[in-house]
Amino acid sequence: MTTAPTLTRRLLDGAGTDHGAHLARYGVLPRLSRDDLLAALTDSGLTGRGGAGFPTAIKVRAVAYAPRRPVVIGNAMESEPLSAKDAVLLGRNPHLVLDGLETLARAMRARRAILALGPEVDPGATFAAARGREVEVVQLEGGFVAGQETALVNQLNGRPAIPRDPFTRVTEAGVGGRATLVLNAETLAQLALLVRYGAGWFRAAGTTEDPGTSLFTISGSVGRPGVVEAERGSSLRDVLDPAQPLRPSAVLVGGYHGAWVRTSDLDVRLTRRDLAAYGASVGAGVLHVLGTDTCPIGFAAGVAEYLASESTRQCGPCLNGLPRMATDLARLAAGVRDHGLPAEVQRMSALVTGRGACAHPDGSARFVASTLDVFRDHVAAHLEGWCPTPTGRPRRSDS
Amino acid sequence: MSQAGLTSAFWALGRGTGVVALVLLTVSVVLGIVARSGRRVPAVGRVGISDLHRTAALTGTGLVVAHLGSLLFDPYAQLRLVDLAVPFLAAYRPLWLGLGTLAVDVLAIVTVVSLLRHRVGPKTFRAVHWATYALWPMALLHALGSGTDAGTTWFRGLAVVCAGAVVAAIGWRLAPSYAGRGWTRQHRRPA
Amino acid sequence: MTRLHVDWTRCDGHGSCAELLPELLAVDDFGFPRSRGGERDPAVADRHRQAARHAVRSCPVMALRLYDAPS
Numbered sequence: 013m014t015t016a017p018t019l020t021r022r023l024l025d026g027a028g029t030d031h032g033a034h035l036a037r038y039g040v041l042p043r044l045s046r047d048d049l050l051a052a053l054t055d056s057g058l059t060g061r062g063g064a065g066f067p068t069a070i071k072v073r074a075v076a077y078a079p080r081r082p083v084v085i086g087n088a089m090e091s092e093p094l095s096a097k098d099a100v101l102l103g104r105n106p107h108l109v110l111d112g113l114e115t116l117a118r119a120m121r122a123r124r125a126i127l128a129l130g131p132e133v134d135p136g137a138t139f140a141a142a143r144g145r146e147v148e149v150v151q152l153e154g155g156f157v158a159g160q161e162t163a164l165v166n167q168l169n170g171r172p173a174i175p176r177d178p179f180t181r182v183t184e185a186g187v188g189g190r191a192t193l194v195l196n197a198e199t200l201a202q203l204a205l206l207v208r209y210g211a212g213w214f215r216a217a218g219t220t221e222d223p224g225t226s227l228f229t230i231s232g233s234v235g236r237p238g239v240v241e242a243e244r245g246s247s248l249r250d251v252l253d254p255a256q257p258l259r260p261s262a263v264l265v266g267g268y269h270g271a272w273v274r275t276s277d278l279d280v281r282l283t284r285r286d287l288a289a290y291g292a293s294v295g296a297g298v299l300h301v302l303g304t305d306t307c308p309i310g311f312a313a314g315v316a317e318y319l320a321s322e323s324t325r326q327c328g329p330c331l332n333g334l335p336r337m338a339t340d341l342a343r344l345a346a347g348v349r350d351h352g353l354p355a356e357v358q359r360m361s362a363l364v365t366g367r368g369a370c371a372h373p374d375g376s377a378r379f380v381a382s383t384l385d386v387f388r389d390h391v392a393a394h395l396e397g398w399c400p401t402p403t404g405r406p407r408r409s410d411s
Numbered sequence: 412m413s414q415a416g417l418t419s420a421f422w423a424l425g426r427g428t429g430v431v432a433l434v435l436l437t438v439s440v441v442l443g444i445v446a447r448s449g450r451r452v453p454a455v456g457r458v459g460i461s462d463l464h465r466t467a468a469l470t471g472t473g474l475v476v477a478h479l480g481s482l483l484f485d486p487y488a489q490l491r492l493v494d495l496a497v498p499f500l501a502a503y504r505p506l507w508l509g510l511g512t513l514a515v516d517v518l519a520i521v522t523v524v525s526l527l528r529h530r531v532g533p534k535t536f537r538a539v540h541w542a543t544y545a546l547w548p549m550a551l552l553h554a555l556g557s558g559t560d561a562g563t564t565w566f567r568g569l570a571v572v573c574a575g576a577v578v579a580a581i582g583w584r585l586a587p588s589y590a591g592r593g594w595t596r597q598h599r600r601p602a
Numbered sequence: 603m604t605r606l607h608v609d610w611t612r613c614d615g616h617g618s619c620a621e622l623l624p625e626l627l628a629v630d631d632f633g634f635p636r637s638r639g640g641e642r643d644p645a646v647a648d649r650h651r652q653a654a655r656h657a658v659r660s661c662p663v664m665a666l667r668l669y670d671a672p673s
Binding site: 446447449451456457458461462528529532533536 | 612615616617618621622656657660662663664667
């Protein structure tokens with residue numbers, strides 16, 4: 013009889029590629045019927061760990077009764093540069109992710125089960141673990157937007173990795189025209205655990221509204237960067253402390269599409285409701301600590317430029333608006349004393365929101381707006397020609 | 412009406428519809444290029460231009476159908492049904508008539524695809540629409556080669572005006588300034 | 603509730619739609635249509651239905667469609 017994993021060491025203490033050791037540690041993978049699986053997902057309250065946080069039961073139900081056999085996909089594209097959780101998870105516990113895919117595929121009689129790895133993910137352990145299992149593992153081309161659901165489906169359909177019009181949901185028609193379910197790799201691992209140990213076990217961690225645990229990638233001004241597991245609903249401070257933050261000024265919660273939380277607010281709980289006040293969400297668990305020695309405007313300008321370059325250039329507002337925001341932020345960072353800049357950046361961020369085939373412009377706008385809001389005093393200083401960051405000085409745009 | 416009179420009537424109808432169809436298709440080509448440019452024309456707007464382009468095309472197509480019908484029923488024209496679809500088989504001036512038949516074939520495909528454009532999608536629609544650049548010269552040559560009035564001054568003048576308009580429009584289409592559209596924007600990179 | 607959906611992967615900022623539906627759509631800095639009400643897919647009232655259908659037909663890249671959304 014295996015022992016269920018403890019509260020916060022659920023995902024990362026994997027048995028690596030050895031299937032036998034994996035089964036010894038976690039127990040046999042139960043075969044669930046479609047209805048039993050849906051019940052388990054509903055009872056557990058599992059939500060997606062890929063960023064959107066959508067209730068997994070609802071997503072699965074959308075394809076569970078499709079007339080043709082559906083396709084299930086594990087998303088380990090790891091497109092967010094600041095995120096490493098899916099890569100680490102697959103390195104340490106690939107069988108758990110494969111378990112999740114197989115459970116879904118069997119319950120729904122899926123036509124195909126595919127685990128999609130991004131170029132940043134070391135595929136060795138996953139390919140090794142997948143031998144003899146019922147999952148296709150593929151390593152795909154990357155890009156910030158390549159992990160987006162419709163872009164991933166497009167790539168699996170042999171087309172460029174760019175989003176398509178979301179009018180037709182992938183749950184209606186996706187890979188090969190079949191109903192397609194895309195779940196993040198960590199979500200699949202969580203699923204593989206809760207079908208073994210039950211919804212009650214799953215809910216023993218986390219909060220009532222947001223149960224379970226999740227993986228967080230901690231980077232930036234910290235002594236021990238890396239991927240950790242914590243209960244949902246933990247405070248930001250509790251999650252960050254083991255990573256040893258060094259002279260933090262603020263934390264970027266949610267990656268490049270996320271929002272800033274000041275050091276004074278580190279006791280905020282990482283839940284949808286609590287973070288909403290900051291315009292942030294847990295997202296894919298990316299926590300980037302900005303040190304007091306880094307000019308936040310300069311940092312944000314770099315991120316904005318990256319986001320603009322990662323636009324797939326299909327949609328006018330994104331392709332035109334993101335570079336504008338990036339240029340204006342760069343000017344603010346360089347100390348250009350144009351007092352109209354903040355308002356202009358805000359205007360552009362409102363202009364691109366909701367006007368594209370995917371959420372890339374929305375996320376980029378959110379990040380930029382949060383930067384201007386949280387670092388308002390810093391922006392004001394730049395407009396007066398000086399930078400509060402000790403080592404920083406407004407950078408000339410030619411430096 | 413006597414047999415001869417009926418024949419004359421069909422023949423006249425055939426010529427008339429042919430000439431007007433040519434003019435309307437010329438208008439359609441020119442307006443199509445204006446529409447593609449994205450320029451806003453005062454009073455009619457972009458919508459007006461695309462509506463006019465479409466109306467001219469459909470009316471011209473209708474007149475082509477009438478042109479075919481009247482010539483089919485005119486015993487003097489000696490047109491068989493097969494000549495409406497398969498080019499270069501006619502007894503009278505097979506080359507010039509054949510160009511007309513070919514033009515009708517292309518026109519039929521372009522028209523059907525255009526009417527079904529929401530079904531076939533923008534890529535297929537655009538690809539087929541390029542064929543109008545082949546269609547128009549064939550129509551003009553057909554008119555000049557097999558048209559009864561081709562030798563008259565008024566028709567030659569009309570042909571020059573139509574050709575001039577299309578050449579000018581194509582010249583503009585190929586000019587670098589055409590893509591300006593009137594405001595600075597980055598170009599999309601369609602998949 | 604009938605709504606107008608823009609396929610942003612097709613829209614090239616031609617602007618015929620904004621000409622036909624000035625109450626629903628404005629044009630942004632780059633020539634692309636912007637929903638005045640702020641909704642992603644603006645609601646089309648009965649009095650705008652005909653103009654909306656005209657807009658769907660007129661879009662040279664077929665980027666528009668009308669659909670019925672649950673209220």
